Amino acid sequence: MEPWMFISFMVIVGAALGGITNALAIRMLFKPHQAYYIGKWKVPFTPGLIPKRHKEIAVQLGEMVGTYLLTAEGLEKQIKQSAFKQGVSDWLEAEATKLINSEESLEAYVAQTIGVQNLEEVLYHRTDRIIETGISRFLTNNEEKTVVELLPEALVKRVEGYLPELSQAVLSKTRDYFASAEGKEKLSGMIEEFLDHKGRLGSMISMFMGNERLVDKVQPEIIRFLQNERTNQLLSELLEKEWDKVKGRPLKELHAFINEEKVSHFLSQLVKDKTPVLRSITAPLNTWMPGYADRIIQTWIPNVTDGFIGIASKQIGHFLKAFQIEQVISNQVLAFSTKYLEELVMSVASKELKLITYLGALIGGVVGLFQGLFVLLINSL
Numbered sequence: 001m002e003p004w005m006f007i008s009f010m011v012i013v014g015a016a017l018g019g020i021t022n023a024l025a026i027r028m029l030f031k032p033h034q035a036y037y038i039g040k041w042k043v044p045f046t047p048g049l050i051p052k053r054h055k056e057i058a059v060q061l062g063e064m065v066g067t068y069l070l071t072a073e074g075l076e077k078q079i080k081q082s083a084f085k086q087g088v089s090d091w092l093e094a095e096a097t098k099l100i101n102s103e104e105s106l107e108a109y110v111a112q113t114i115g116v117q118n119l120e121e122v123l124y125h126r127t128d129r130i131i132e133t134g135i136s137r138f139l140t141n142n143e144e145k146t147v148v149e150l151l152p153e154a155l156v157k158r159v160e161g162y163l164p165e166l167s168q169a170v171l172s173k174t175r176d177y178f179a180s181a182e183g184k185e186k187l188s189g190m191i192e193e194f195l196d197h198k199g200r201l202g203s204m205i206s207m208f209m210g211n212e213r214l215v216d217k218v219q220p221e222i223i224r225f226l227q228n229e230r231t232n233q234l235l236s237e238l239l240e241k242e243w244d245k246v247k248g249r250p251l252k253e254l255h256a257f258i259n260e261e262k263v264s265h266f267l268s269q270l271v272k273d274k275t276p277v278l279r280s281i282t283a284p285l286n287t288w289m290p291g292y293a294d295r296i297i298q299t300w301i302p303n304v305t306d307g308f309i310g311i312a313s314k315q316i317g318h319f320l321k322a323f324q325i326e327q328v329i330s331n332q333v334l335a336f337s338t339k340y341l342e343e344l345v346m347s348v349a350s351k352e353l354k355l356i357t358y359l360g361a362l363i364g365g366v367v368g369l370f371q372g373l374f375v376l377l378i379n380s381l
Contacts, residue, residue, distance in 0.1 A: 167239055
């Protein structure tokens with residue numbers, strides 16, 4: 001055989017062996033996907049390396065991601081970057097703008113997003129239940145306490161300071177009533193009823209003085225009495241004495257005078273009338289805060305974004321620990337089929353794996369070249 005033909009043959013054989021060996025080695029990473037047996041004897045190198053070490057790969061990959069890649073320090077640094085902050089702010093602004101300009105009602109929005117139907121009825125019922133339960137629990141837990149112990153000190157002082165005004169207001173309203181035509185008529189009826197109950201003495205007084213003349217005399221005296229400063233002082237003292245008695249009594253003694261149902265109904269209605277959310281559940285969202293749109297976009301959203309980023313950056317370590325990232329990654333990788341892992345690796349590194357095959361062929365060819373030259377050199381000696 002000619003020397004050049006021998007050397008070419010050795011190069012071709014070496015290249016073929018090197019390429020086939022590397023290609024077979026790469027193929028054996030993934031295949032076969034399962035073990036094969038001849039009787040009880042397992043065929044060597046089955047299954048392939050990755051199917052055989054699937055569980056170990058999943059555990060190691062989970063630990064690598066949780067320990068070195070997805071770390072609290074790295075995520076905290078990412079969260080604090082201006083790009084992330086701007087992304088959160090833009091998302092919140094877009095969502096807020098949709099709500100501000102929405103023609104939907106809050107009830108319809110909640111029904112679509114959360115699935116809660118008849119929100120108005122649900123909130124009203126929940127409000128009634130909370131108030132009823134709260135009043136009942138308050139009365140039960142504080143029945144041994146006195147009124148003055150339950151009321152804030154500022155409120156007690158305010159009530160005590162209001163008693164003289166209350167006295168004056170009561171006398172003023174009473175005086176105005178008796179000075180009116182209705183009050184005079186009522187007073188006349190009271191005098192007539194009084195005289196009727198006095199028998200013959202009442203008849204004699206009515207006969208000599210006449211009912212109207214007696215009313216004309218009594219009415220000014222009553223008005224004068226109500227205008228007297230000593231009357232005002234007397235009523236104020238009475239109110240103060242009664243207030244002292246009331247505030248020193250335990251709540252359980254006053255429980256009988258408290259109609260829980262009426263109090264609950266009053267507070268429920270007050271909450272419903274004074275709470276914008278409860279009053280506007282069925283109104284379109286764009287009618288809720290027409291004057292607050294700029295403030296929401298320019299002030300509230302930046303503040304919410306800063307607050308969210310601050311809390312997230314401080315608690316990110318706890319979040320990662322609670323999420324158990326290592327376990328999540330391991331479970332996900334274990335859930336992958338061997339075929340999917342093969343496709344995943346090949347899709348990422350198919351070019352490099354082909355280059356490894358070609359490199360094996362190149363190295364085999366170079367080895368074959370040197371072998372051929374070495375054999376020719378030996379034969380020539």
